[in-house]
Amino acid sequence: MSRISVRGFAVASATAVTAVGSVVGVASGSTAQNNDAEATAAGATLLADIPAGQQAEVQTASLTQQADAQAIAADFTAKKDAEESARKAAASTAVAKKEAAVKAAEEAEAAKEREEAEKLAASRSEARADATTFAVQSSYSVSQIQSMARQMVPGDQWTCFSNIVDHESSWNYQAVNPSSGAYGLFQALPGSKMSSVGADWQTNPATQIQWGLNYMNERYGSPCGAWSFWQANHWY
Structure with a gap:
C-alpha cells in the first residue's frame, strides 16, 4: 500500500x-x-x-x-x-381504564334506576283496595276517609299522600274553594274531572281518593313525587 x-x-x-x-x-x-x-x-x-x-x-x-x-x-x-x-x-392503558370506569359508573346508575323503577312498580301492583271496595254512605268522618285511603295508597307513599290532602282540604271531601271552585279532598279544578273515576265524585270520598292517587302517579310518578313538587311550589 x-x-x-x-x-x-x-x-x-x-x-x-x-x-x-x-x-x-x-x-x-x-x-x-x-x-x-x-x-x-x-x-x-x-x-x-x-x-x-x-x-x-x-x-x-x-x-x-x-x-x-x-x-x-x-x-x-x-x-x-x-x-x-x-x-x-x-x-x-390509562384511556382504557378511564373508559372502563365511566362505563361501570353508567351501568351502576342504570342498575340503580332499574331497581327503583321495579320497587315503584311492585308498590303500585301491590294488591290494594279501590273505590269500588267500600260501601256507599250518606256521610263520612275524617277517620273513615283516612281508613279508606290507607287501604288504597301504598304504605311507602302514605305520608306524602296524607301531607297533600292535609294541605289541600284537611280531609274534607266536600271542601270548596270560594274563589276558584276547586273541589274535594284534592281541590280538583274543575271538580268534575274526578268523574273519570266515578259519577259520584261529589259525594264519595273513595272515588276522590282513587282519582287523586291516579293523578299523582300519572303526573309525578308517585304521591311522594307530587309532594316534593308541592313543597317547592305550594301547588301540584
Whole structure:
C-alpha cells in the first residue's frame, strides 16, 4: 500500500468515525464532539507516517471503532424507541381504564334506576283496595276517609299522600274553594274531572281518593313525587 493510499484510507476512516461519533454525541447531549473530531483528524494525518507493517493493525482498530460507534448509536435509538412504545402503551392503558370506569359508573346508575323503577312498580301492583271496595254512605268522618285511603295508597307513599290532602282540604271531601271552585279532598279544578273515576265524585270520598292517587302517579310518578313538587311550589 502506498503512502498516498494509506493516508486516504486513514482520512476516510477518521471521517466515518467522526460522523458516527457526532450522532452519538448529539443524542447524548455531549459538547466534546468537536474536540473528538479534531483529535481523530490529527490521528488520520499521522497514519501515513506509521511503518507499513503496523498499518493493518491501525486500519483494523479504526474499523472496530466505527463498529462500536454504530452499535452505540443503534442501542441509543433502540432505547428511545422502547421508551416511546412504553409511553404510548401507558397512555393507551390509562384511556382504557378511564373508559372502563365511566362505563361501570353508567351501568351502576342504570342498575340503580332499574331497581327503583321495579320497587315503584311492585308498590303500585301491590294488591290494594279501590273505590269500588267500600260501601256507599250518606256521610263520612275524617277517620273513615283516612281508613279508606290507607287501604288504597301504598304504605311507602302514605305520608306524602296524607301531607297533600292535609294541605289541600284537611280531609274534607266536600271542601270548596270560594274563589276558584276547586273541589274535594284534592281541590280538583274543575271538580268534575274526578268523574273519570266515578259519577259520584261529589259525594264519595273513595272515588276522590282513587282519582287523586291516579293523578299523582300519572303526573309525578308517585304521591311522594307530587309532594316534593308541592313543597317547592305550594301547588301540584
